Amino acid sequence: MKTTGGTDDQKRRAAEAAVEAVEDGMVVGLGTGSTTAFAIRAIGDLVADGVDVRGVPTSFASRELARECDIPLVDLDDVDGIDVAIDGADQVAGDALVKGGGAAHAREKVVDAFADQFLVVADPSKTADVLSHPVPVEVLPSARTTVAAAVSDLGGDPTLRRAERKDGPVVTDNGNLVLDCDFGEMADPEALAASLSALPGAVEHGIFAGLADVVYVGTDDGVDVTE
Ligand code: 5RP
Numbered sequence: 238m239k240t241t242g243g244t245d246d247q248k249r250r251a252a253e254a255a256v257e258a259v260e261d262g263m264v265v266g267l268g269t270g271s272t273t274a275f276a277i278r279a280i281g282d283l284v285a286d287g288v289d290v291r292g293v294p295t296s297f298a299s300r301e302l303a304r305e306c307d308i309p310l311v312d313l314d315d316v317d318g319i320d321v322a323i324d325g326a327d328q329v330a331g332d333a334l335v336k337g338g339g340a341a342h343a344r345e346k347v348v349d350a351f352a353d354q355f356l357v358v359a360d361p362s363k364t365a366d367v368l369s370h371p372v373p374v375e376v377l378p379s380a381r382t383t384v385a386a387a388v389s390d391l392g393g394d395p396t397l398r399r400a401e402r403k404d405g406p407v408v409t410d411n412g413n414l415v416l417d418c419d420f421g422e423m424a425d426p427e428a429l430a431a432s433l434s435a436l437p438g439a440v441e442h443g444i445f446a447g448l449a450d451v452v453y454v455g456t457d458d459g460v461d462v463t464e
Pocket of ligand 1: 268269270271272273324325326327335336337338339340341342345
């Protein structure tokens, strides 16, 4: 799993603060990444204490960790709603995020957008005034070249994400590829999000604009909460 500039203590503080919103009987969206992993473990502690929580995982990795923590799991198809989703981010500017560092943003966006409350957990290295992190775009393998050309036309610089320890591309849980698209500072992330969503062959992109309800940023001595 990708690591970031934040410390484990910062991530844990953010995650544990967000998990305070989880109540008995809730269906909880389980995001992906090293920060959300602390939240999944804290939810596992609630379950061990007898709290009735069902989790909807957003990736193979979050499913595996939730299983280890004995959290009862359900498919998105099988629930009427999600009360709370807890998920990390690669960059946070207000309520606009870039996600997808773990290549899980397609399922994450479905779960996070469907939740009544989407709680973002992050460390201070993720915060910015303006989004500038490269935007992951999950693409059908056959559309890699056409989407890359379209991203260039939109002013971006696309790079195929390669697996760290294997001589090949990252393949998502959905069997697709990821283009990391550098647009520099994004003055209008919502407009860029709409343009990327319109590209044939682009399955999902990592701009989450206007979806976050609360952002928890763990610091060295506490948690900054922005609603
Ligand atoms: C996965 C994501 C992650 O939430 C994001 O990459 C943050 O991960 P981490 O908490 O490990 O920094 O979007 O697709």
